Amino acid sequence: MRVIRSMILGLLLGAIVGLYFGWGQFPAESRNSGLSDLARPFRDDYIVMVAAGYAVDGDVDGVSQRLSRLGIDDAPSAIRESAERIIHSSARGLADIGLLVHLADGLGQLTQPMQPFLDVNRERA
């Protein structure tokens, strides 16, 4: 009985320690993530890059296709939410916000918080 007890306790404790090190301290460097798995800053980065592409070609279909790779089905709403969040948190520079606002405007999602940045864009243009 004591052997079984020790075995269960050892395996359990060992597995917990193994999981802690394997996931916490030394996580596996997987190269099998999708765009939808990106961390938020990189996700925002991708959205800004897509917005920059839109600023060049004005291609709404292309935007939708590219954002769908992030797992975003409703591109206009997602752009509006991202733009507002980034404006409120000042997470990115003025140029990036300008691109997002320009895209949101193109998708018919311009809201009050975005308005000043759209004006900035127009002044720059």
Place this chain on the structure above:
Amino acid sequence: MQRDLRPQPVKTASTPEIGYFSAWVFAFCLIVGMALGIGFTRVYGPWQRGNAEPWQLRPEDRNHYMIAIALEYAHSGDTAKALDKLIALRPDGDPLSQLAEGACALGSRGYLGSESGIRALRSAVALYAPQGRAGCAEELLPPLATEVATEVNLAQTPEAQQSTPLPTKRPLQDALLATPTPRYRPALPAPRNFEVLSVRSFCELTRPALIEVFVVDYLGRGIPGQRIRVRWGDREDIFVSGLKAERGDAYADFQMEENINYAIDMVGADDALGTRLSTDACYTENRRSLKSYRVTFVER
């Protein structure tokens, strides 16, 4: 006062505590448990989904991410920034070459089916081509409208310039009698010149009586779509490089038959291969096979 004459209980090492727990078994199982735990994390992957960095993207998504970088470059024109982002993907080799490969892979898989895809691949080419990198994307892309317009202008003849625009709909009789309107014909690509670099015979059980042809450019890169002619007796056949994707862009092959002499040449090659190729018995691994050839054409 009476003394307790009963024997005292013997105190031995086998105390209840020791019976409750085995240190050796525990230590062994602890190690096994740790190994299982770490092994599971390696098989399952990172715990936190949604927390990946761009370098952790799978190849397909990495290609799309690189295209997004190219789109941003098309807007900003900032090569250094684009390069920084490509390097952040931790490519195996040159980041711009990886972009060229990624663009090529996407272009080969139907990405060019839409206008937005074409524009995106153009952005990628605009990023890597000026840096001296090349891929197949620039060959897959349709010509720009401005390029076509320029070529049309160059190809216009005086007769073509004098011709008046045709009405959208004409009587059938007029349409039948009308002289053909001069039409723009796209300029043919410049002919490529090739020469035979090497001819080697080999003997393999799995590939008997085969002419393997490799068509490469001066850097050794495979050139797909090149036509190779093989002649025997009064017959001839054409086979094309790059059709067997698993063997690479350079590869093409032709199955020989015994007791027949074959001559191969390429459009754009100086002359046909001087040596006639014929197969006969050869032996490898103590077994009989038929001799095969490996011919390399290089672009001059």
